[in-house]
Amino acid sequence: MEKPIRIGALISGSGSNLDAVVSACEAGRINGRVVFAGADNPGAPGLEKARKKGIPTFVVNYSDIIRTFKSDPGRLSLPADFDAEEIARKQAVANHQTGERLRVFLGTRAIAEAALIEQMAPYPFDLLILAGFMRNLTPYFIDRVNTDPGRPKIMNIHPALLPAFPGTDGYGDTFRYGCKVGGCTVHFIDYGEDSGPVIGQRCFPIGEDDTIDSVRQKGLEQEWSLYPECIRYFAEGRIHVVRQTHTLKNGRIYRRSVVKIARDIH
Numbered sequence: 001m002e003k004p005i006r007i008g009a010l011i012s013g014s015g016s017n018l019d020a021v022v023s024a025c026e027a028g029r030i031n032g033r034v035v036f037a038g039a040d041n042p043g044a045p046g047l048e049k050a051r052k053k054g055i056p057t058f059v060v061n062y063s064d065i066i067r068t069f070k071s072d073p074g075r076l077s078l079p080a081d082f083d084a085e086e087i088a089r090k091q092a093v094a095n096h097q098t099g100e101r102l103r104v105f106l107g108t109r110a111i112a113e114a115a116l117i118e119q120m121a122p123y124p125f126d127l128l129i130l131a132g133f134m135r136n137l138t139p140y141f142i143d144r145v146n147t148d149p150g151r152p153k154i155m156n157i158h159p160a161l162l163p164a165f166p167g168t169d170g171y172g173d174t175f176r177y178g179c180k181v182g183g184c185t186v187h188f189i190d191y192g193e194d195s196g197p198v199i200g201q202r203c204f205p206i207g208e209d210d211t212i213d214s215v216r217q218k219g220l221e222q223e224w225s226l227y228p229e230c231i232r233y234f235a236e237g238r239i240h241v242v243r244q245t246h247t248l249k250n251g252r253i254y255r256r257s258v259v260k261i262a263r264d265i266h
């Protein structure tokens with residue numbers, strides 16, 4: 001039996017996925033425990049749920065940081081180890097931004113992410129789960145958490161069958177597109193937007209009677225079992241990220257890091 005894993009969680013909203021993970025730990029379906037829940041806003045209802053379970057919580061108020069950075073930048077200082085050029089080079093999410101917008105994006109995120117790292121420091125963790133965390137994490141944060149190359153440890157759950165519909169409204173985008181199947185995806189975070197290696201996916205049919213709300217509800221119900229399952233694989237040491245190379249018919253080389261789930265528990 002592996003040692004129980006320590007799970008950190010970041011949320012922005014109701015925290016129903018966090019709830020599902022906490023319940024799975026309590027029921028012994030995941031060999032682990034949640035060691036903190038952090039949020040990007042003080043109004044996240046999931047914070048109160050976590051506190052009731054005795055989980056330490058904290059908030060890094062992104063909106064406040066962004067507002068202050070724009071109106072009174074002298075009040076905030078960039079982290080000493082922040083290298084804007086290096087982050088911009090690695091950052092695939094913000095590449096469409098340039099000049100002042102890019103400066104504000106990277107500056108505010110670096111300040112917020114340094115604060116996240118400081119708040120997480122008292123709670124060592126093996127896995128960080130994003131459970132409805134609605135902020136893009138930049139390479140500044142990712143590199144400070146993923147310190148072991150080839151062993152990523154930030155997971156995200158996304159409300160669509162990636163690589164379709166990345167972004168902030170996966171179920172809405174799926175429904176509006178007229179898809180006949182919707183789904184959710186658990187993946188590791190990389191520098192791009194919802195683009196990291198896929199760990200698990202679930203799907204569900206979308207019929208004529210479905211509405212955006214029923215699609216969201218069907219999806220969430222899938223998420224509540226998919227996320228604990230993927231975390232269980234991690235806790236059992238069964239997740240391996242491997243680099244694969246394919247030569248396409250036109251001679252092009254396609255390379256991608258993919259997740260393999262070992263059949264046996266290590």
Ligand code: GAR
Nearest residue numbers: 013014015016017131132157158159
């Ligand atoms: C979930 O549907 C999750 O997939 C989505 O936010 C919701 C959070 O619900 N995440 C994203 O869109 C991330 N880009 P919850 O707070 O009840 O767990």
